[in-house]
Amino acid sequence: MSDREITNLRLQAFALSTLQTVGPVAASIALGLGLAGLLVALLGASPTQFFTTLWAGTLGSTYGFSQVLFKATPLIFTGLAVALAFQARLFNIGAEGQMVIGGLAMAWAGASFPGLPFPLGVIEALAFGALAGGLWGAIPGLLKARTGAHEVIVTIMLNFVALALANYLLANHLALPETVRSAEVTAGATLPRFSDFWSALRGSPLNLALLLGVAAAILLELWSNRTPVGFSLRVLGEGPKQARYAGLPLARLTVFAMTASGALAALAGSNFILGYKHYYEEGFSAGAGFQGIAVALLARNRPIWIVPSAIFFGLLSYGGLVVNSIVPRELIDLLEAVILLFFIVFDRMLRTLPDRLLLLRARAPETP
Amino acid sequence: MNPAVEFVDVTKRYPGLIANSGISFPVFPGEIHAIVGENGAGKSTLMGILSGFVKPEEGQVNVFGRRLELGSPRAALRAGIGLCAQHFHLVPTLTGMENILLGAPGHRLFAPLSHRAQDKVRELMKKYGLKTSLEVPVSDLSVGECERIEILKLLYREAKILILDEPTAVLAPSEVESLFTVLRQLRKEGKAILFITHKLPEVMAVADRVTVLRAGKVEGTVRAEGLDTRTLVSLIIGGEPLPDTPWLPRIPGEPVLEVEKLSAGDSGHSLQRVSLRVREGEIVGVGGVEGNGQRELVAALMGYIGRDHGEIRFLGRPVHPDRTPAFRRRIGVIPEDRRKEGLLPSRNLIDNAVLGFHDRPPFRRGLALRRSDMRAQAHRIVDTFSVYPPRLDLPARAFSGGNQQRFIAGRELSRRPPFLLAVHPTRGVDIRATQFIHARLLEERARGTAILLVTADLTELRTLSDRILILYRGKVAYESSREALDPEAMNRSLLGLENQEANG
Numbered sequence: 001m002s003d004r005e006i007t008n009l010r011l012q013a014f015a016l017s018t019l020q021t022v023g024p025v026a027a028s029i030a031l032g033l034g035l036a037g038l039l040v041a042l043l044g045a046s047p048t049q050f051f052t053t054l055w056a057g058t059l060g061s062t063y064g065f066s067q068v069l070f071k072a073t074p075l076i077f078t079g080l081a082v083a084l085a086f087q088a089r090l091f092n093i094g095a096e097g098q099m100v101i102g103g104l105a106m107a108w109a110g111a112s113f114p115g116l117p118f119p120l121g122v123i124e125a126l127a128f129g130a131l132a133g134g135l136w137g138a139i140p141g142l143l144k145a146r147t148g149a150h151e152v153i154v155t156i157m158l159n160f161v162a163l164a165l166a167n168y169l170l171a172n173h174l175a176l177p178e179t180v181r182s183a184e185v186t187a188g189a190t191l192p193r194f195s196d197f198w199s200a201l202r203g204s205p206l207n208l209a210l211l212l213g214v215a216a217a218i219l220l221e222l223w224s225n226r227t228p229v230g231f232s233l234r235v236l237g238e239g240p241k242q243a244r245y246a247g248l249p250l251a252r253l254t255v256f257a258m259t260a261s262g263a264l265a266a267l268a269g270s271n272f273i274l275g276y277k278h279y280y281e282e283g284f285s286a287g288a289g290f291q292g293i294a295v296a297l298l299a300r301n302r303p304i305w306i307v308p309s310a311i312f313f314g315l316l317s318y319g320g321l322v323v324n325s326i327v328p329r330e331l332i333d334l335l336e337a338v339i340l341l342f343f344i345v346f347d348r349m350l351r352t353l354p355d356r357l358l359l360l361r362a363r364a365p366e367t368p
Numbered sequence: 369m370n371p372a373v374e375f376v377d378v379t380k381r382y383p384g385l386i387a388n389s390g391i392s393f394p395v396f397p398g399e400i401h402a403i404v405g406e407n408g409a410g411k412s413t414l415m416g417i418l419s420g421f422v423k424p425e426e427g428q429v430n431v432f433g434r435r436l437e438l439g440s441p442r443a444a445l446r447a448g449i450g451l452c453a454q455h456f457h458l459v460p461t462l463t464g465m466e467n468i469l470l471g472a473p474g475h476r477l478f479a480p481l482s483h484r485a486q487d488k489v490r491e492l493m494k495k496y497g498l499k500t501s502l503e504v505p506v507s508d509l510s511v512g513e514c515e516r517i518e519i520l521k522l523l524y525r526e527a528k529i530l531i532l533d534e535p536t537a538v539l540a541p542s543e544v545e546s547l548f549t550v551l552r553q554l555r556k557e558g559k560a561i562l563f564i565t566h567k568l569p570e571v572m573a574v575a576d577r578v579t580v581l582r583a584g585k586v587e588g589t590v591r592a593e594g595l596d597t598r599t600l601v602s603l604i605i606g607g608e609p610l611p612d613t614p615w616l617p618r619i620p621g622e623p624v625l626e627v628e629k630l631s632a633g634d635s636g637h638s639l640q641r642v643s644l645r646v647r648e649g650e651i652v653g654v655g656g657v658e659g660n661g662q663r664e665l666v667a668a669l670m671g672y673i674g675r676d677h678g679e680i681r682f683l684g685r686p687v688h689p690d691r692t693p694a695f696r697r698r699i700g701v702i703p704e705d706r707r708k709e710g711l712l713p714s715r716n717l718i719d720n721a722v723l724g725f726h727d728r729p730p731f732r733r734g735l736a737l738r739r740s741d742m743r744a745q746a747h748r749i750v751d752t753f754s755v756y757p758p759r760l761d762l763p764a765r766a767f768s769g770g771n772q773q774r775f776i777a778g779r780e781l782s783r784r785p786p787f788l789l790a791v792h793p794t795r796g797v798d799i800r801a802t803q804f805i806h807a808r809l810l811e812e813r814a815r816g817t818a819i820l821l822v823t824a825d826l827t828e829l830r831t832l833s834d835r836i837l838i839l840y841r842g843k844v845a846y847e848s849s850r851e852a853l854d855p856e857a858m859n860r861s862l863l864g865l866e867n868q869e870a871n872g
Contacts, residue, residue: 226736228727238712244672245709246724247696
């Protein structure tokens with residue numbers, strides 16, 4: 001094969017992989033928005049007004065965009081949590097529970113050491129949160145490694161347990177008298193808001209947790225591609241038989257993946273607890289643990305793509321509030337689901353069709 | 369005479385690949401017609417077309433002078449075409465009788481088996497000497513028995529054209545002989561038999577004519593009588609074959625792997641008190657009909673299953689059952705299933721080149737992987753083991769079986785392990801890759817590597833091994849050095865007819 005042909009093949013492969021990556025995302029969003037316009041018209045409202053309001057309220061203004069990012073922040077963490085577990089082919093449906101347990105621990109730790117200055121207080125609160133969430137995530141990991149219990153069932157069930165346990169602890173030990181929330185975290189454990197430095201964002205809850213999330217995404221991307229443990233996890237994800245053949249410690253890797261995933265999910269609580277309200281209350285997660293699954297799906301479990309994917313979902317969830325005066329907010333939930341369904345279908349189609357074309361061309365005779 | 373099957377200009381294209389190109393040849397009633405060719409020559413596609421699973425773009429197939437509706441398994445069945453696939457299509461929980469009658473004409477799904485139908489099956493069994501148990505679930509039967517049930521299935525449906533896809537791959541020599549007797553009898557009755565195989569001596573033994581396929585085209589159809597293997601090989605590979613690497617006598621060194629009275633595995637195939645020893649520069653071959661404990665031996669060595677009893681020693685030190693992954697990482701292993709064990713199918717060759725060793729130098733420095741060293745390693749393997757096409761960026765699944773196997777062998781040998789476990793190293797691999805892998809194994813032996821070869825291929829077993837062990841029902845049924853080997857006794861031991869323990 002000449003150099004030119006090889007270059008050609010490489011170009012084709014690149015074009016194809018770009019198409020496969022961007023294509024389904026773009027197509028499903030476009031189709032979803034189209035369908036949303038249609039539904040708006042059916043509901044008797046003006047699609048033009050719907051889209052202009054949506055745009056102006058979210059991406060069209062600095063304040064709106066900061067709200068989008070605020071909504072996106074916990075989704076970055078939970079999306080990363082789901083994606084990390086999935087690299088080892090483990091479905092962590094329990095990010096919600098891990099976030100709840102981790103959040104409670106974070107709020108407790110943030111309020112319990114008043115002597116710690118910033119940023120030590122933050123680090124300490126994050127560490128306790130991650131530890132609690134990690135331990136909670138380790139349970140399904142251990143059960144899977146020891147007994148083969150399927151992590152999907154275990155994590156789903158543990159979500160209920162986590163919620164009940166958190167409510168019990170809050171009601172009986174951690175809540176301030178006459179309230180249903182925990183004590184406020186100390187000044188040293190508070191994440192500054194962007195509005196402290198930038199007046200255009202006045203009133204916006206956007207805080208430094210966003211930067212922590214982006215940093216986590218970058219680190220995880222590097223970690224999973226460039227380190228031996230990241231490599232091992234991906235081997236396990238490719239197939240347990242290969243991992244076993246290669247002599248990798250399957251049980252340890254499984255527990256590790258679930259623990260790290262739980263810790264990441266727990267950090268999602270920092271946006272609310274350390275950056276926004278500064279305390280724990282029931283429902284603080286707002287379903288971010290479950291939405292993380294959708295975020296990871298749209299990002300195809302690549303840590304670095306989790307960030308745009310989370311921003312997109314943040315846009316939808318804040319957008320729902322913005323357009324509430326025109327159409328019911330549920331329309332946006334519907335839009336979210338439709339986009340995901342389109343994405344799954346397109347992704348499948350594009351992945352199986354042209355990939356085969358490319359591969360078969362390479363399947364030349366047995367030997368030169 | 370009207371041909372039973374006539375292929376006329378059959379062409380099947382897959383994107384970027386022509387699997388069958390203008391295939392034309394007839395198969396006559398009362399003929400055993402062998403079809404040979406390398407991996408990817410188009411044999412399976414052609415048989416898929418005949419049995420209706422694959423639809424060609426061009427050409428037609430005539431069956432007894434009538435044009436066959438292509439792409440319809442139902443039409444193929446009605447035309448009297450029966451396929452005995454390489455991987456049997458049997459329901460494991462049903463008995464042989466139930467499998468044979470399942471879906472057959474005259475038998476309804478939920479009705480009790482009719483006595484008439486059962487009698488007919490028994491008659492067929494007696495008539496053709498196809499001995500097998502019909503009353504037990506087929507999961508309890510040996511592969512040879514399963515195959516006989518598959519053939520009975522075809523005969524019960526009165527197939528006039530039988531396609532047998534590598535029917536002898538898993539049989540002991542005596543079973544092969546009785547299969548051939550059945551085939552000859554069927555030929556006498558005027559059935560047309562298409563017989564796909566990689567084993568050329570069988571072609572000479574049983575076929576009337578041979579059609580050679582190469583790169584999707586018919587290379588020629590020749591009479592089997594008077595044909596010699598060499599001519600056939602050169603037709604198949606399209607050139608003169610290279611000479612085989614000679615096996616040279618060599619005095620083995622110190623023991624590297626010792627297995628002492630090892631018992632492992634549950635079910636009927638468990639390993640029972642098996643002992644063996646592999647020394648430096650020695651190939652010890654473990655053979656036997658499949659399902660007699662070979663898989664359990666490998667699984668116990670790799671630590672996939674626990675040991676009930678016995679000890680494994682590596683370089684004089686015991687290998688603790690909990691420490692087998694560490695042991696595994698000090699040896700080389702060519703696994704039984706290259707796609708599901710030995711390779712990461714969707715990852716490129718660079719990742720595959722370091723599978724299992726990615727976390728140690730030179731591929732790791734500090735916390736990070738070293739991409740450049742991984743790439744260099746992949747390059748070395750592709751170069752020295754002639755992997756084609758030499759493209760590191762392609763996922764492993766894009767390579768043919770022979771090239772995948774070369775790559776795995778290259779990776780496992782690249783670290784110069786003191787011990788190599790080679791499990792069916794050339795199964796489903798074509799002539800050239802087989803020769804190549806054999807040569808590498810002998811080279812390793814000359815270098816002083818201890819090799820444990822597990823194979824169902826008796827020719828491979830005998831040409832490579834210093835010492836041969838035959839397993840039967842989990843026990844060593846025959847053991848002999850290369851020099852003292854008694855082929856008769858070895859063949860008997862495959863079916864448990866030999867009780868002799870050690871010999872020379």
